[in-house]
Amino acid sequence: MSDTESIPPSPEEPGAAQPSPEDATPAGTTSGGATPAATTSGGATPAATTSAATTPAVPKPAEPNAAEQQASVPQPAGPRPAAQQHAGPQPPHPQRQAPYAHPAYQPWVPPGQGPVHNPLDKLRPPAPARATSPTLWAIVATGLLTALLLDGGLGVNLLIIAVPAILAAGFAARAAGRRLRPWTLVWALGGLALLAVPALVDAGWPTFLAIVSALALTAFALHGGRGWPSVLFSPFGLVHSLGTGTVWTWQSVRARAEGSRGRVGPVLRPLLVAVVLLVVFGALFAGADAAFADLLGSLMPDISLVQAPWRFALFLLGLFGAIAVARAGAAPLRWDRMAFSPGRARARLEWALPLVVLNLLFAAFNAVQLTVLFGGYDKVLKVTGLTYSAYARQGFWQLLIATLLTLVVIGLALRWAPRSDARDRTLVRSVLGALCVMTLVVVASALRRMDLYVDAYGLTRLRISVTAMEIWLGVVILLIMAAGVFGARLLPRAVAVSAAAAVLGFGLISPDAIIAESNVDRYERTKKIDLDYLDGLSADAVPALDRLPEPQRSCALVDIGNRLIADESWYGTSWSRERAKDILADRKVHWTPGACGTKDRDVIDDDYDPDSEGDPYGTTDPYATTDPYGAP
Numbered sequence: 001m002s003d004t005e006s007i008p009p010s011p012e013e014p015g016a017a018q019p020s021p022e023d024a025t026p027a028g029t030t031s032g033g034a035t036p037a038a039t040t041s042g043g044a045t046p047a048a049t050t051s052a053a054t055t056p057a058v059p060k061p062a063e064p065n066a067a068e069q070q071a072s073v074p075q076p077a078g079p080r081p082a083a084q085q086h087a088g089p090q091p092p093h094p095q096r097q098a099p100y101a102h103p104a105y106q107p108w109v110p111p112g113q114g115p116v117h118n119p120l121d122k123l124r125p126p127a128p129a130r131a132t133s134p135t136l137w138a139i140v141a142t143g144l145l146t147a148l149l150l151d152g153g154l155g156v157n158l159l160i161i162a163v164p165a166i167l168a169a170g171f172a173a174r175a176a177g178r179r180l181r182p183w184t185l186v187w188a189l190g191g192l193a194l195l196a197v198p199a200l201v202d203a204g205w206p207t208f209l210a211i212v213s214a215l216a217l218t219a220f221a222l223h224g225g226r227g228w229p230s231v232l233f234s235p236f237g238l239v240h241s242l243g244t245g246t247v248w249t250w251q252s253v254r255a256r257a258e259g260s261r262g263r264v265g266p267v268l269r270p271l272l273v274a275v276v277l278l279v280v281f282g283a284l285f286a287g288a289d290a291a292f293a294d295l296l297g298s299l300m301p302d303i304s305l306v307q308a309p310w311r312f313a314l315f316l317l318g319l320f321g322a323i324a325v326a327r328a329g330a331a332p333l334r335w336d337r338m339a340f341s342p343g344r345a346r347a348r349l350e351w352a353l354p355l356v357v358l359n360l361l362f363a364a365f366n367a368v369q370l371t372v373l374f375g376g377y378d379k380v381l382k383v384t385g386l387t388y389s390a391y392a393r394q395g396f397w398q399l400l401i402a403t404l405l406t407l408v409v410i411g412l413a414l415r416w417a418p419r420s421d422a423r424d425r426t427l428v429r430s431v432l433g434a435l436c437v438m439t440l441v442v443v444a445s446a447l448r449r450m451d452l453y454v455d456a457y458g459l460t461r462l463r464i465s466v467t468a469m470e471i472w473l474g475v476v477i478l479l480i481m482a483a484g485v486f487g488a489r490l491l492p493r494a495v496a497v498s499a500a501a502a503v504l505g506f507g508l509i510s511p512d513a514i515i516a517e518s519n520v521d522r523y524e525r526t527k528k529i530d531l532d533y534l535d536g537l538s539a540d541a542v543p544a545l546d547r548l549p550e551p552q553r554s555c556a557l558v559d560i561g562n563r564l565i566a567d568e569s570w571y572g573t574s575w576s577r578e579r580a581k582d583i584l585a586d587r588k589v590h591w592t593p594g595a596c597g598t599k600d601r602d603v604i605d606d607d608y609d610p611d612s613e614g615d616p617y618g619t620t621d622p623y624a625t626t627d628p629y630g631a632p
Helices: 066-072 133-149 157-175 182-195 204-223 228-259 265-288 290-299 308-330 348-373 377-384 388-415 422-457 461-486 491-508 511-526 539-545 552-563 575-586
Strands: none
Touching: 133 157, 133 228, 133 308, 157 182, 157 204, 157 308, 182 204, 182 491, 204 228, 204 308, 204 491, 228 308, 228 491, 348 388, 348 422, 388 422, 388 461, 422 461, 461 491, 461 511, 511 539, 539 552, 539 575, 552 575
C-alpha cells in the first residue's frame, strides 16, 4: 500500500460504488470478524497508520453497534476460554429477571366476574360454511308442509313432513364434507319406522312415545358418536342447534340474496303463473263436476282466514325444526369429547363384600320366588293372610323398583371395580354376573305377579305399560351380561337400539287392542267387564269389542264411534281408524239411553280408579246379577 491514503468517494457522488450487505463489516473489524487490533496477513501496519505528512480524512463517527458496546464493557482479567477466542463478538445476553423481582401487576378481578369458560367450547366443531341453496329450499318446504298437513290428526303426514327435513340435513352434511356411515343409516331408518306408528295406530300414548323416540334417533344420526355421552346428550344437541342454526340460516340467506340478484325473478315468475293457472282452472273444474270437487276436497287441506294464525304457528314450528336439523347435520356437537375419568379402583375386599352380601339376599329371595312360581301359592297365602290378587298386586311395584336399583348398583360397581390384573377382572365378572342372573329371576317373578294381577282385575294401559318396561329391563340386563363377555364397546348403542325396538314393537302390537282383547276374554270367563273403562279406549279396540254380545257391544262402542269423524283428511288418519269405521258401518251401534246404566263415572264411584290399590268392584260385585245393566 502507498504511504498516502486515498480518500474514499462520497456516497452522494455519482458513480460511487455502494458496498453490498455482504461486504459491510463493523467499524474496526475485518470481514473475518477479527478484533480491532488485528493486523494484515503480511504483518504490515494497518491502513489507518500513515505518515505524518499526509492529513487523513476524518470520517463521520458511526453509531456504536452491539459488538462495540460489548467490547467496551470491561472484561475480567485472565485468559479467555478457548470457546470464546475464535467466536468473535458475542451477542448481548437477554436481560435476566432478578430472583427478587415481583411479577407484573395485574388488576384484581372480583370473584365471579373473571373470564368464563363455556363447557360446550370443547364440544363445538369449527363453524360450518354457508347453507347451500338446496338446504334452504328444503327448510322452507318443511315449514310449508307442516303448515298445510299438520292441521288435524296424525298419520302419514308425519312421514311426508320428515322427507324434506331429512333432505335438509343431508344437503347440509354433504356441503360440510360429512360422510354417510352405517350407524347413521341405522338411526335414520329407525326414526322413519317409528314415524310409521301414527299412520297405523290410533292410540295417542304409543304415538307420543314413537314420536319422541324418532326425534332421539334423529339426534343420534346427526351427532354420531358411540359412547354414553352421545346416547344420553345427543337429543339436547338439537336444542343447541336451534339457536346457532337460526343465525347460520339468516346469514346464509343474506349471502345468497346478495349473490343472486337478478336471478330470482326468472324462477318466481313461472311459479306464480303456475299457481294462478291451478287455482283458476281447478275452481272451474270443481264447479263443473261434483266428483272432481270431492276429490280436490279430500286431497287439499282446508285453508281459511280463521285458521291463518294457527297455520302460521305450524309453519314456524316446521321451519325452526328443519333449521335445527340442518345445522346439526352441518356441524354437530361432539359429545364423545366429554371425558369422564374412571372412579378410583377399590380393594378387592372393599369392593366385593357389599356385592356378595347383596347376592346372598337375592339368592334367598329367589329361592322363595321359585317355590311360589312352582305351585306354592296356597302355603304362602295361608301364612301371609293375603288374597290371591292382593299378593300379586303387592309385589310387582317393589320388584320393578328393585330391578331399576340393580342397574344403578351395577353401574356404580363397574366404576369402582378393581382392575389391576386378570384376577380382578375375573372377580368382577363373577360377582356381577351372578347378580345379573338373579336379577333376571326377579324380573320373571314380577312378570308372573302382573299376570296374576291382570287375571284378577283385568288389563289396563298402566299395567301393560309397566309390563313392557319390565321386559325391556330384562333385555338390558342380558345386554350387560353379553358386554361382560364380549366387551362393552357396543353396549351404549345396543341399549339405544333395544329401547327404540321396544317402543316400535309396543306401538305396532296396538296396546289398546290387546287391552280390549284381554278384557273380552275375561268377560267370557267371569262375566265381569268394566265397560266404563273400555269405552275410553281408541279405535284400535273396536275389532275386539265388536265380539261382545248386545247390549254390551253397543255400550262399549258408542263413545268410540262418536269420536270417529267421517270426513277426515287422508293424511291425518290412521289405518286403525279406517278399519274401525268399516266395522261400525257394517254393524251399527244400537244404543238407547238407560240401556248401559249411567255413563258418568263420577256418579258410580268418586274414588274409582282401575289402577288403584283397592278392589274396583268393592265388597259387592255389580256384575253378579243376571242382567248387570238393569235392562228390562
